[in-house]
Amino acid sequence: MSSDATTGQEGGYRKGPILLRGEQVPLTTSDERLLSTSESADWLHGDPWRVLRIQSEFVEGFGALAELGPAISVFGSARTSRDHWDYRAAEEIGRRLVDSGYAVITGGGPGVMEAANRGASLAGGTSVGLGIELPFEQGMNEYVNLGVHFRYFFARKTMFVKYASGFVVLPGGFGTLDELFEALTLVQTRKVGAFPIVLVDSAYWGGLLDWLRTSLVERGTIKASDVDLFTVVDDPEQAVEFLLSARDAANGLE
Template identity: 75%
Template sequence: MSATDDGVAQKGAGYRKGPVLLRGGQIPSQTTDQRLLSGGDGADWLHNDPWRVMRIQSEFVEGFGALAEVGPAVSVFGSARTPRDHADYAAAERVGHDLVEAGYAVITGGGPGIMEAANKGASQAGGLSIGLGIELPFEQGMNDYVNLGVNFRYFFARKTMFVKYAQGFVVMPGGFGTFDELFEALTLVQTHKVTGFPIALVGCDYWGGLLDWLRGPVLERGTISEPDLRLLHLTDDPDEAVEYVRVRAEEIAAEERAAAAAAVDLSPEA
């Protein structure tokens, strides 16, 4: 996805600040997130921050309203820097196409690189191609293959939408933003904040070292457990990644239905 992959200026459709489009000298020197997270002088924050709650609330309301009826969807993450002639771009395009063929809408960060490729594959397959944009200190804009776009000021509001409306993740090679999204998804599953979530990594040469590290010093120190490693499925094949997400999502849904039925049978009123 990642619009956060790494602060390289991108020529796009302009600087988005919520619903407002800015260009040239109108682009601010700080993002809304920067102002929110900067330390306040004296008690000024007391008079300003409570009002920000209303803006934050509006982002959630707008996001929920725009995405509530998208149906089954999968979020695709990866670098904004990936050029169009790179093999990763072609693989992401295939992922987007296959997800639509499997009955899913495709959600990305709406920017260039891997995001554009996945949106392109989804759009050209005739599916719903969703972009969740973010206000950044450089021009980026929504890519041309998004047919449902929502722009956010706050990362945390946007990241909620990636999880809330998706049945799984496909993670392509990316930078810090992609790592952030990957580990947030893993944390939500590991801590049972979500009941289950298939996560497919595409690119054995790219992600293999990370998995070796997790299986090595991380597991050996006991900071994760063996079942945690099974939360990730690694492949070089975009088709296999989509099939894994589809099958595992169906398994998780069946497990949830069985658990709900068992809970009803065990209830005192049953």
């Protein structure tokens, strides 16, 4: 990666709480260095200190979000343009969630994340962005009013789950799929309790559902009931209504 490859929306490169520009931009990310293998014993001297840095990310994240209140994590592509239906849908979802008493949590970047943060912010709610150190496609969008930057994906992913009462997943790429299946795994293995997950746009997710029902269920790698761990809808109103119904059911109101 060249020194000017990561400009983000802040005109710089985020490395945890540090902002870097120009020749100060590193050639590798913190995650890449953490996961790299080495034939020498240099890791013995560096990794114990890295553990303290990882610990600080959890402490900072917990401290920033501990008083957040009910919240929903919204996921989707960072590459979605502002004139796309997905962007408009995410913005409406953000607004409807705030109107329903929720804060909105996203990855803090552009595209669908920006849209959900925008809807939440313009509705007068708490709009959370959990940023990540990346060599591209990142930078905290202007609609975040509570932002936390992370070096490590796993620390950030913990915050998405710990402080959310449910997930809304709009069309996205590998990162979105990673977050979706992380949540599904936690629910399937009962690492978390009742945790509503709603996918928006049946045309986009239809192929994935067919694959789950055929390749996975038929081979016996998942149960048929595992496909019912999430719901697919086609518009923002349905997505939020599903979350509210799940909340009412959890509170014994249905």
